Amino acid sequence: MMPLRRFRIHQPGTIAEAAEMLAHFGESGRLYAGGTELLLAMKHDVLRFEHLVDVKTVPGLAGIEANGGWLRIGGVATHRSIEISPVVRQRLPLFAEMEAKVANGRVRATGTLAGNLCFAEPHSDPATLLLALEARVRVEGRSGPRTLTIQELIPGAYQTSLASDEILTAVEIPLPKNGQRASYLKFQVHERPTLGLALVMETQDRGQAIATARVAVGCVCPFPRRSRQAESLLVGDRPQVERNLSQAAEVLADEADLIDDLEGGADYKRHLISVFLKRAFACAFPGR
Amino acid sequence: MSEKKREFYVVNHSVPRGDGVAKVTGQAKYASDVVLPGMAYAKLLRSPYAHARILSIKVGEAEAQPGVFAVLTGDRLEGLNPYYGHAVKDHPVLAMGKVRYVGEPVVAVVAVDERTAFQALDHITVQYEEMPAVLSVEQALAKGAPILHERTFAAGGFRGFEADVSAGRGTNICQEAHVTWGDADKAFAEAAAVVEGEYYYPMAYAYAMEPYVCVAEVNESGVTCYSSCQHPFIVRHDVAGVFNLPVSKVRLVVPFVGGGYGSKSYTKIEPLTAACAWKARRPVKLQLSVEEAVLTTRSDDALVRERTAVDAQGKLLARQATIYLNTGAYAENSPLVCEKAANRAAGPYRIPNARIDCYGVYTNTAPASSFRGFGSAQVTLAAESQIDEIAEKIGQDPLAFRLANVAERGEVFFPKSRPLDGDLKSDLKKVADLLGWDKPLPKGKGRAVGCTASDAGAYPVTSAAVRVHGDGSVSVLTGSTELGQGSHTIVAQIAAEEIGVPFEKVRVVGSDTAITPFDRSTGASRTTTLMGRAVLEACQDAVSQMRAMAADVLRCPVEEVTLMRGGVQRGADRLDWSQVLARYFGLPDGEVLGRAYLRKAGDLSQLPVFWELGCLGVQVSVDEETGRVHLEKLAVVGDVGLAINPALAEGQDLGAATMGMGIGLYEELIYDGEQLVNNSLLDYRVPRFSDLPEELHLALTENQDGVGPYGAKGGGEGSLNPISSALVNALYRATGVRLRRVPLLPERVWRALRDARHGRESCPAPTKQDAKSRREAG
Numbered sequence A: 001m002m003p004l005r006r007f008r009i010h011q012p013g014t015i016a017e018a019a020e021m022l023a024h025f026g027e028s029g030r031l032y033a034g035g036t037e038l039l040l041a042m043k044h045d046v047l048r049f050e051h052l053v054d055v056k057t058v059p060g061l062a063g064i065e066a067n068g069g070w071l072r073i074g075g076v077a078t079h080r081s082i083e084i085s086p087v088v089r090q091r092l093p094l095f096a097e098m099e100a101k102v103a104n105g106r107v108r109a110t111g112t113l114a115g116n117l118c119f120a121e122p123h124s125d126p127a128t129l130l131l132a133l134e135a136r137v138r139v140e141g142r143s144g145p146r147t148l149t150i151q152e153l154i155p156g157a158y159q160t161s162l163a164s165d166e167i168l169t170a171v172e173i174p175l176p177k178n179g180q181r182a183s184y185l186k187f188q189v190h191e192r193p194t195l196g197l198a199l200v201m202e203t204q205d206r207g208q209a210i211a212t213a214r215v216a217v218g219c220v221c222p223f224p225r226r227s228r229q230a231e232s233l234l235v236g237d238r239p240q241v242e243r244n245l246s247q248a249a250e251v252l253a254d255e256a257d258l259i260d261d262l263e264g265g266a267d268y269k270r271h272l273i274s275v276f277l278k279r280a281f282a283c284a285f286p287g288r
Numbered sequence B: 001m002s003e004k005k006r007e008f009y010v011v012n013h014s015v016p017r018g019d020g021v022a023k024v025t026g027q028a029k030y031a032s033d034v035v036l037p038g039m040a041y042a043k044l045l046r047s048p049y050a051h052a053r054i055l056s057i058k059v060g061e062a063e064a065q066p067g068v069f070a071v072l073t074g075d076r077l078e079g080l081n082p083y084y085g086h087a088v089k090d091h092p093v094l095a096m097g098k099v100r101y102v103g104e105p106v107v108a109v110v111a112v113d114e115r116t117a118f119q120a121l122d123h124i125t126v127q128y129e130e131m132p133a134v135l136s137v138e139q140a141l142a143k144g145a146p147i148l149h150e151r152t153f154a155a156g157g158f159r160g161f162e163a164d165v166s167a168g169r170g171t172n173i174c175q176e177a178h179v180t181w182g183d184a185d186k187a188f189a190e191a192a193a194v195v196e197g198e199y200y201y202p203m204a205y206a207y208a209m210e211p212y213v214c215v216a217e218v219n220e221s222g223v224t225c226y227s228s229c230q231h232p233f234i235v236r237h238d239v240a241g242v243f244n245l246p247v248s249k250v251r252l253v254v255p256f257v258g259g260g261y262g263s264k265s266y267t268k269i270e271p272l273t274a275a276c277a278w279k280a281r282r283p284v285k286l287q288l289s290v291e292e293a294v295l296t297t298r299s300d301d302a303l304v305r306e307r308t309a310v311d312a313q314g315k316l317l318a319r320q321a322t323i324y325l326n327t328g329a330y331a332e333n334s335p336l337v338c339e340k341a342a343n344r345a346a347g348p349y350r351i352p353n354a355r356i357d358c359y360g361v362y363t364n365t366a367p368a369s370s371f372r373g374f375g376s377a378q379v380t381l382a383a384e385s386q387i388d389e390i391a392e393k394i395g396q397d398p399l400a401f402r403l404a405n406v407a408e409r410g411e412v413f414f415p416k417s418r419p420l421d422g423d424l425k426s427d428l429k430k431v432a433d434l435l436g437w438d439k440p441l442p443k444g445k446g447r448a449v450g451c452t453a454s455d456a457g458a459y460p461v462t463s464a465a466v467r468v469h470g471d472g473s474v475s476v477l478t479g480s481t482e483l484g485q486g487s488h489t490i491v492a493q494i495a496a497e498e499i500g501v502p503f504e505k506v507r508v509v510g511s512d513t514a515i516t517p518f519d520r521s522t523g524a525s526r527t528t529t530l531m532g533r534a535v536l537e538a539c540q541d542a543v544s545q546m547r548a549m550a551a552d553v554l555r556c557p558v559e560e561v562t563l564m565r566g567g568v569q570r571g572a573d574r575l576d577w578s579q580v581l582a583r584y585f586g587l588p589d590g591e592v593l594g595r596a597y598l599r600k601a602g603d604l605s606q607l608p609v610f611w612e613l614g615c616l617g618v619q620v621s622v623d624e625e626t627g628r629v630h631l632e633k634l635a636v637v638g639d640v641g642l643a644i645n646p647a648l649a650e651g652q653d654l655g656a657a658t659m660g661m662g663i664g665l666y667e668e669l670i671y672d673g674e675q676l677v678n679n680s681l682l683d684y685r686v687p688r689f690s691d692l693p694e695e696l697h698l699a700l701t702e703n704q705d706g707v708g709p710y711g712a713k714g715g716g717e718g719s720l721n722p723i724s725s726a727l728v729n730a731l732y733r734a735t736g737v738r739l740r741r742v743p744l745l746p747e748r749v750w751r752a753l754r755d756a757r758h759g760r761e762s763c764p765a766p767t768k769q770d771a772k773s774r775r776e777a778g
Ligand SMILES: Cc1cc2nc3c(=O)[nH]c(=O)nc-3n(C[C@H](O)[C@H](O)[C@H](O)COP(=O)(O)OP(=O)(O)OC[C@H]3O[C@@H](n4cnc5c(N)ncnc54)[C@H](O)[C@@H]3O)c2cc1C
Pocket: A030, A031, A032, A033, A034, A035, A036, A037, A038, A039, A040, A055, A075, A076, A079, A101, A102, A103, A104, A107, A110, A111, A112, A113, A114, A115, A116, A117, A118, A119, A123, A124, A125, A126, A162, A166, A167, A168, A169, A191, A192, A193
């Protein structure tokens, strides 16, 4: 950690103004929310910016609300505000529980969900769960608003498809219908998770059959992944699906582009996917 | 527990620590809080190479930056003696001619503020010519290996052992130590059973919350350093050497220190900071980041090959060990770590034959030095693992085997040393009771016990001064540093006990070499024992002077004046100390100065000063699917003679055990080639509160059998030493799989379990290549 190099903070009043500022500063500027990633990277001297555009001064971006079948989380909502939000706790408790285990209290108090997604650090809890929940993000730049899926937003490690003047203004998550069973599990040794695994299923017959399934894995790979083939193995009668779990895990691991790093070798991560898919499934059907 | 010799008023009570409120309210002052008028700030440019010749350094552009006062390089130190080191003078103030590890300081920039200094580093160009580097002990000892230090060295007077130093004799061996007794070869040939193995204990970072900080000022009165150091008097000696000054002209002031754990032992950045101040002609502050601190001092990692033999009766017959310590680029205190590792490798057992060979080896990696436990943790992984291994081999319970073989109280179990001054046998029984040793355990759980004895206390030279003031309050002048371990509280308790005043009336004046009397060091768990005793004797000196003063004012022979708590009595006359002083001096103030010097004499003539014991038990659960090992129960017994402050003593035991658990389960510094890859806290995993065991038992054994005050002995390292081996042994008992290296990271455990299931050798030869090959594969 080094002293921060000199930089200037700019405080736009609107999204349009923020976009103008970002466009004006180009490579030398960057959007700044909680700063928990950005300032750390700047203190380690791996990123250098002369201008930071503080998105927190734009009014109306911190809200959290449920509306028309969607949970909408504003572009500067912090992890902590999501974790304790009555709306989230009531309408999508799984998301609140995941948020409560992101990082540590200090990071959650200042770090934002949007900042997590837009930094595209491979060890993200929310990105993995949002992928399985089929969430979308609203972004806005000088050329107007767009809507992106999580896959579209995060095409690679530390990469997003945002233009340099675009701001993520909201994350929108479809609210669960009756019969949804979902779980998110992570395995962590170091400061960031080694593995995150999300499983979201629509069930019928009081949980006896699974109509649709979505499974996503993150942290073990450069960016969170789903596998349609694995998901097809997770549909059908529950006992049959249970028997398919190992195979589904293998398929998911095959498609995930597992990496060897200090968190572990690819073969270990493959094994963890299998362990945690089974655990996630068991979690989704508690009290059996 | 033997009966207490007397009733205590203040000691042996858990009085709240004297600095507690100041620390939790942020009032306590640390070296980084020191601001001197006109002070500038230094930042360092570090070497990107592990071993390279410095061809040229261009600093002109940096010097021209606005706000830059001075730029210092290794060849701009004319007038100073550029090398220091209390054991081996191998450490240049800044790299001279060549660099020896990635991260070695090469250039220092002094500027008006930290940012200006930091940004000026961009304007420096250093040309290097790379040289072949040695990154492991194997490479360093190979035939024809490049040599780190070509010069020869004289042994430093503060090295802490009698033998000569090995550094500078044409090899990369920094220090070697050999300990033998009996005839190990013969014993192994005749043994009933033998176990043999190779073990690896990783390099670790002590992670004091406060990284290294120094503020230095150089002027006509000499050099003054405010520093986060543990041993100000030895640092004073080194700084005096660099500046060619008498020690009276070098002043080391140590405010509160934010944790040391050995990492702040001896000289670190003080000579460099002082050199910066000298060059810039103004006070300079140099404070390192955590990442830089890791590059300043780490612990020695150790490869240990060990054999243990028993006879047909299940008695230990012999031990033999060869130990290789990776000492890094500079000796620092590693020669002593080498000596201590050799002394501690056989363990606290009755063993008739032993041969221990220990080598501390220079490599082109960050310098290693003292670390809580001092070589003991490194060698105990092997030693205590093998106690369980051999017990199993002959069908004995590991606890029963230990009880049958552990050294008895009063036994000389290590040649030419103080007899064992503690009761490990009863400590082991206590631990087993607390752990519920005989209770059945479900599958996937395991228990283990472990014990160690360390030759602690360092060299016993310590002095103290106690001033009793006219109002009966007391100042204690101590050269021991308050590192968070609570030493200022302990010495205040002793002074309050002896002078007979309330604890609140005692003020402790901490280390300032211009004011406080000499103390060799604050390390090796010696402060309670030695400084505590010096303070006690200084108090007794003051009391006896005041008794004579009382006789003077009462106009009677001294023999007629009897001591009572806080004063004296003669017949119906009772005088407290303030009355004695007021009548003696004829003023409402005045003072008595009591002093004491301890040296290696009398009951301190036999080393070690005391045996620091470690004795604990663990219970772990293992998630066999992920490989995660969880410490769910911990029992520690601190055999401390007498706990001056039981809460603080137990806190030290828990702290040391937790720190050791960190290395046992998670912590490991990893080199990928020349580069240390996880010196940031994002990647280096220290224990968290959530890692603490659900069930915790802390107990003390107080037999008043130490040479310290009231029979006290030191603590604070003991429970770190055996915990890694206990975790390994407990994992074995839970799963049947034995690992011979720590940390027991989930992936490593999972691999071992998987290999065991497939009938493969469960512990591949320790190698540091796995992380590297993983990265290369990725
Ligand atoms: C010690 C530590 C531990 C952590 N552990 C975990 C963990 O266990 N799990 C986990 O998932 N995460 C973890 N994190 C990551 C954490 O969630 C993020 O640091 C945080 O959410 C980032 O939010 P921020 O507001 O601070 O972003 P900033 O640091 O302000 O910004 C990060 C990046 O996002 C961009 N950005 C920010 N907001 C927007 C926006 N609205 N539109 C477009 N771009 C934007 C910025 O330009 C910047 O590039 C950890 C982080 C730390 C420091």
